[in-house]
Amino acid sequence: MRIGGRAGALLVALAVALALPAAVWGHASLLATQPQASGVLAQPPTQVRLTYSERIEPRFAVISVTDAEGKQVTAGSPARAPDDADSIVVPVHKLPQGWYLVWWRVISADGHPVRGAFTFAVGPSPGPPPQFVIPSLGESAATTKLVGSRWILLLAMLAAIGLVAFRSVIARPLQVAGGSERALRGVALAAGGALAVALVAAPVYLVFATAEFSLRPWTDLGQIVPLVRDSGFGRAFSDLWAVLALFAVAAGAALALDRPGRARRTGEALLAIMGAGACAAAALSLPGLAGHPATTSPVGLMLALDWLHLAAASIWIGGLAGLLVLTAATEPGARVRTLALVVPRFSRAAMGSVAVLLATGIVASIVHLPTLGALWQTSYGLALIAKSALLTLALVLGAVNNLRSRPRLAAAAERRDQVLGDGAVRLLRRLVLGESALLAGAVLAAAILTSLAPPSSALAKLGSSDGKVGPGSVSRTFVRGGVRIQVGIQPNRAAIDNAFALHLEQGGKPVRNAQITAELDMLDMSMQQQAYTLAEISPGVYQRKRPALVMVGHWLLAYTIEIPGRTAIHLQVVDKADG
């Protein structure tokens, strides 16, 4: 019956998770621009308007419009368009005839910066497009300050929640055993300390992140603090701070009510522990809501996985910290007895949480990584490998503890063998210290991981790529089905007009009347796909001039070549465009 009930609850949870609306993938992407990218306007525009796939906070948006000399021509700051929440507009001065570069950077819902650029011209005869220099703003959410404060916040929060769970569930039998008041108080104090660190780290992290978004120095607090709750990301993390404060009150009440000597909890103690549990559950849900799980489809499932992942991590990390505090705070004579009671209980909980950690981590990685190759080709994948390696090492230490220290402790407690017991405690302490350090490293890898954008979904198409071209102008020949296809990209630079050309020849003769489409996908980050048809400008030469490579980086060009009377030819090249 019990098992049936559990399975039922799991099914209901899964159904709820899957029933939550699934969001579209990834980061904010630019859907439309006014003026049109690379278009030539008869009349100068009064504003530049950018429409995104999600609501963008204009206060964190940077839109620069420069002329061919690099002079700013914007006449104000970006603002939300009055008729559409997903669009932002920036006014421009009266623009004389010529070419202009629009460079933008906005903050996605998960706090990651997304940028791009395009050009437009004011006619009637703007002349040839100049070579614009794209401002390189090497920012990302993975700066040392941001990753460091995020790491401390995550680690302190997980340790605090885990320590409270350790104190009130795993180590609770010590309460009845007697003589362990000091040690248990030590664990409670450690939980309080970790909470205090988290309560300081959260605002620090928020200030650093908001400073990064608004491109201000973090010391400019008067300007930054009012902006903190202007991003979805900032709202979620300031709510996390409030929830952690509530957790501090509830956990304090719960620990105060569970008095030593009582074998069973009183009704009040039970109510209080439920309150603290609710606070912990809420706190563990918030990092996911401010991060990738909330923008990765299926959202409900990803949020549930993230919650389980964090809950399992907190039990493991808090338990290890609890064991260390317990060992240090117990009198040497009572250590063996104390640990012999607690270690087996912790081992069981840790094994369960490791299983949950692995299962949820693996499923989330499969969803986030479009290809297996992305695991070693992208920095996101490398951070994931580092995290997995650290966790594996920690698991090995845990296994040694389980196989060596635990039986020795039990034997020493039973035989009252002081020498064997001291050795077992020393071994346990060393291994737990090592395991804690490795786990702290794994949380650091997780902090880096969650600061990096997951690889673009276009990477999934890379496997079938026919070759790599660029940087610099491209002229490469492929032979497919007896047709010589010469791929040309001139001059292959970002944000300006590029000529995308194909020369088709078969048996030395030009292939005429082919229908050619080219699809462009940005590989370094998630952006909207673009598709163009190439026009036959001379026999066998098909070309289209577009500023389609809107930014520096890797682009996947997928050509579909339909020649009358034969099956379509597909050709994919990865192009690297420079600024």
Add this chain to the structure above:
Amino acid sequence: MSTRDLLLALLALLCGAAALMLAALVIAATV
């Protein structure tokens, strides 16, 4: 069973309810 214990338990429960409500608000705004 003292009044102090009962008040402490109620305070903890209240904190739990407030925390869950905050999380629910964030979920409603995000998803």
